[in-house]
Amino acid sequence: MRKLCWGVFFTVLCCLISAGCAPKKIYYFGNYSSTLYSFEKNQTDELLLKHQQELETIITKSETKNLPVPPGIYAELGYINLKSNNSKEAIRLFQAESQLYPESKHLMDRLIESAESKNDQTSQ
Amino acid sequence: MYKYRYLILAILIAPLLSACGPKMTTKSTEFPMMYEERPASILILPPINESTAADAKEYYSTTIQEPLAYSGYYTFPYPITSEILKMEGIYDTELLVNLPLSKFKEYFGADAVLFTTIKKWDLCYIVIASTLTVSIDCDLKSTTSNQTLWKYTGTIVVDLSGGNGGGTLAGLVVKVVMAAVQTAVADYVPYARQANYRALSSMPYGKYHPQHNKDQKIQFVDQTPEKTKTK
Numbered sequence: 001m002r003k004l005c006w007g008v009f010f011t012v013l014c015c016l017i018s019a020g021c022a023p024k025k026i027y028y029f030g031n032y033s034s035t036l037y038s039f040e041k042n043q044t045d046e047l048l049l050k051h052q053q054e055l056e057t058i059i060t061k062s063e064t065k066n067l068p069v070p071p072g073i074y075a076e077l078g079y080i081n082l083k084s085n086n087s088k089e090a091i092r093l094f095q096a097e098s099q100l101y102p103e104s105k106h107l108m109d110r111l112i113e114s115a116e117s118k119n120d121q122t123s124q
Numbered sequence: 125m126y127k128y129r130y131l132i133l134a135i136l137i138a139p140l141l142s143a144c145g146p147k148m149t150t151k152s153t154e155f156p157m158m159y160e161e162r163p164a165s166i167l168i169l170p171p172i173n174e175s176t177a178a179d180a181k182e183y184y185s186t187t188i189q190e191p192l193a194y195s196g197y198y199t200f201p202y203p204i205t206s207e208i209l210k211m212e213g214i215y216d217t218e219l220l221v222n223l224p225l226s227k228f229k230e231y232f233g234a235d236a237v238l239f240t241t242i243k244k245w246d247l248c249y250i251v252i253a254s255t256l257t258v259s260i261d262c263d264l265k266s267t268t269s270n271q272t273l274w275k276y277t278g279t280i281v282v283d284l285s286g287g288n289g290g291g292t293l294a295g296l297v298v299k300v301v302m303a304a305v306q307t308a309v310a311d312y313v314p315y316a317r318q319a320n321y322r323a324l325s326s327m328p329y330g331k332y333h334p335q336h337n338k339d340q341k342i343q344f345v346d347q348t349p350e351k352t353k354t355k
Contacts (some may be wrong), residue, residue, distance in 0.1 A: 026333065029190050036203070037186040037313055071193045071332075072201030079204045103165035103198040106233030111204075 027070040030058045052080050069102055075108065082111070087119035151328045151338035154348070157273045158328040159264055159340065163235035165198040166330075167228055169217045170206055173216045175245035180312070183258070184242055186315045187197055191324050192238070196333025229267040236273060239263040244279070245312055256282040258315045262323050277347060278323030 035051040055077040062069045078093030091112050098108035152159060168188055173181040185202060192199045208231075214220070228234045244259035259279040266273050283318060325346040329335045 025194070026196070027193060029193075033187055033190050033317070035182065038185050040182050068332075069326065071198045072189065072204075076201040076203055079201070101198050103235075104200065107200060107205075107231075109161075 026067070028058060028062045028065050028067050029070055030054055030061060032058060032073075048080070052077065055080070055091075068100060069096075072097070073102075074100065075104065075111070078111070078115075082115050082118065085118070089116045090115045091119075126127075126146045140290070147346040148343045149346040149348075150340065151326065151342050151344070154326070154346070155274045155328060157266070157269075157271060159337070161235070161269065161273060161308075162331070163197070163264075163266065163273065164331050165200065165233065165235045166192060167205060167232050167234035167237045168192070168202050169220065169237055169239055170209065170215070170238065172217050172241040173245075174338045177245045177312075180242050180245040183313055184245070184316050187272065187313060188238070188240060188320055191317070191320045195324055195327055196330030196336055198210045198213070198330075198332070200234060205232065225265055225267045225270055234267055236264050236266050243277070245316075247284070248337065254284045256284055256312070256315060258312055258319045260316070260319045260323060264327075274327050276326045278319035278321070280319045280322065282315055 031054055035047075035054040039047040039051045055073055058073050059069050074093045074097035078090040078097065081087075081093065082090035085096070094108045094112045094115065098105045170186075171181050171184050171188075185206065189199050189202050209215075221239065225237055228237050239262070241261040241263075242259075243261055244257045246257060248255050248257065257279070259277065261277050262275065263272055264274040265271065329337075329339050
């Protein structure tokens with residue numbers, strides 16, 4: 001009986017240790033997939049705004065959790081800003097993506113270029 | 125001798141168990157190119173839809189970016205890249221399968237592109253039961269060598285027929301109605317997410333994952349049929 005107790009104790013201990021060692025999530029994605037999916041189902045302005053707010057929440061929450069902002073989040077928020085003629089904010093966000101993930105630089109430079117030309121058009 | 129009986133028993137049973145289970149393989153033996161090329165960035169192409177559901181393509185595409193990022197890769201933002209591809213006249217990924225992929229390196233700076241094929245996204249009625257199946261084929265190809273770096277399929281089958289309605293005729297009718305009601309509101313997307321996680325479990329981790337280049341020995345179920353093996 002005593003042996004059995006030790007066996008159970010040991011198993012529980014092992015479980016606890018391995019659970020404690022489970023890898024920490026490397027990003028905070030919030031409800032990204034579900035707000036994007038809702039928007040894809042019904043493409044309304046209201047649902048786009050919800051998705052945009054979710055992207056903003058992901059950025060602030062990642063900062064408070066001391067995690068890097070997930071790939072593509074700055075860029076996607078920048079793209080929404082670009083479409084609503086907020087080119088300056090778009091450029092700032094594209095630059096943030098490019099700095100955090102050098103892999104994106106090529107595409108971000110292209111997007112910054114198009115945002116700049118749009119900015120020139122609107123300011124003229 | 126009596127003391128060691130469990131140990132002996134375990135030694136005798138272990139090979140039996142492993143022989144009965146599915147054939148296993150490791151990440152480095154199955155996908156050596158992933159460790160040679162070490163792609164850092166992945167461009168997700170619009171899914172190829174081979175299922176009968178017309179809306180599967182748009183819905184499925186919202187599920188893949190997040191798990192791929194968690195696997196440690198830089199994923200280009202799909203809502204942006206899919207729009208750019210549309211502007212360039214690329215609506216159907218089917219047409220790209222045998223074309224040189226270097227264009228994606230030039231335009232986006234992507235190290236690899238991910239082809240996804242929706243094989244199944246449907247409901248199957250078997251008189252009184254119904255099952256929902258989502259099956260996704262993934263194929264990661266290099267934009268420098270044009271070769272497949274990683275390939276795996278994730279399938280999820282869900283039984284929607286619910287609890288036991290009993291054996292009487294009334295029970296049967298209830299079951300049919302229940303199945304019909306449940307399938308009308310069936311949402312595929314949560315299952316598509318599970319199928320993704322199943323497929324991605326065999327993928328070597330990318331540079332933003334702490335296990336990057338340390339996971340060569342991790343085992344998973346071998347999906348390659350014996351006959352098609354090149355080695």
